[in-house]
Amino acid sequence: MAALLQRQKTGKGCRIDVSMLESMVEWMGFPLYYAYQGQSAPPRQGASHASIYPYGPFEASDGKVMLGLQNEREWGILCHQVLEMPQLEKDGRFGNTTLRSQNRTELYQIICDRFKENTAVEVVEKLEKAGIANAKLNSMNDVWEHPQLEARNRFAEVETEAGFVKTSIPPGMSGDVQARLEPVPAIGQHNEKILREFGLEKKTTQQEKSEKDVKMSV
Known part of the structure; x- marks a missing residue:
């Protein structure tokens, strides 16, 4: 999909290069961030076969x-x-x-x-x-430091409230195209914009106080 959009905008095609390793890393994104910079990874839920052993x-x-x-x-x-x-x-x-x-x-x-x-x-x-x-x-830390991922330049940095954080580039994305990694939004950062899109407005502090006073008087 990214290659089709790129062709539509620039007229140039992309070489699709999908690595199994990078695809698996993409799937591991959620637990991987538990182990970011040496933190403890979430416990494994089991990888043993149900009926064949060992x-x-x-x-x-x-x-x-x-x-x-x-x-x-x-x-x-x-x-x-x-x-x-x-x-x-x-x-x-x-x-x-x-x-x-x-x-x-x-x-x-x-x-x-x-x-x-x-x-x-x-x-x-x-x-x-x-x-x-x-x-x-x-381990999760082994993935962050995997030599194959480093050799293929599959990591980039994304801006967050806590500073820049290492992140994996989506698998299959051409190395000729720089990944678009916008800053990670802060909690509630876009609340007002989203509410306006739904035709709603965020209540002001004065509105909230007035409603509270009415309820108390009732």
């Missing part, structure tokens, strides 16, 4: 790692090659995906205890070598 985030020594098992073959590989706990494969509590899901609290602790012996990067390397689906789980 599938979801697990703790390493310095962060979290996502992994997902799809079958019994991968469960065996995880036990032998990644956790280096071959006895776990035949443990009666974890004999199939249904049992693993039912006993996920115990299994989660076992996996985390093992993963915490390594950094998140080291755990990812082990999972990669074993051929198990994985990803390092970024």
Whole structure:
């Protein structure tokens, strides 16, 4: 839509370049600002699978790692090659995906205890070598400092009451066009303008006082 409007106004087209990373950052805008400049991020609501296990985030020594098992073959590989706990494969509590899901609290602790012996990067390397689906789980602060976003110049500054604040540029927007980032309005800044558009006028202090006096006399 932005490219069409740009063409209509200038007669020039835009190259559409949409990154999956930048699209996900756009979706994370609300929780991302909780973690602005190192503040605490809102608690995660869960990313584990409802019926397949282990599938979801697990703790390493310095962060979290996502992994997902799809079958019994991968469960065996995880036990032998990644956790280096071959006895776990035949443990009666974890004999199939249904049992693993039912006993996920115990299994989660076992996996985390093992993963915490390594950094998140080291755990990812082990999972990669074993051929198990994985990803390092970024924190909100990791997103603010993501090298790919910085390399693609996906951040700009927007003016607020508290000064200039870093913000992400909408995904898909051409780098040849400067993003229009108007100052963030203060609370109530445009109240009078909005009321006038609806044919209403903001009451003056004297009007409010007069109405209050009438109510009291009644």
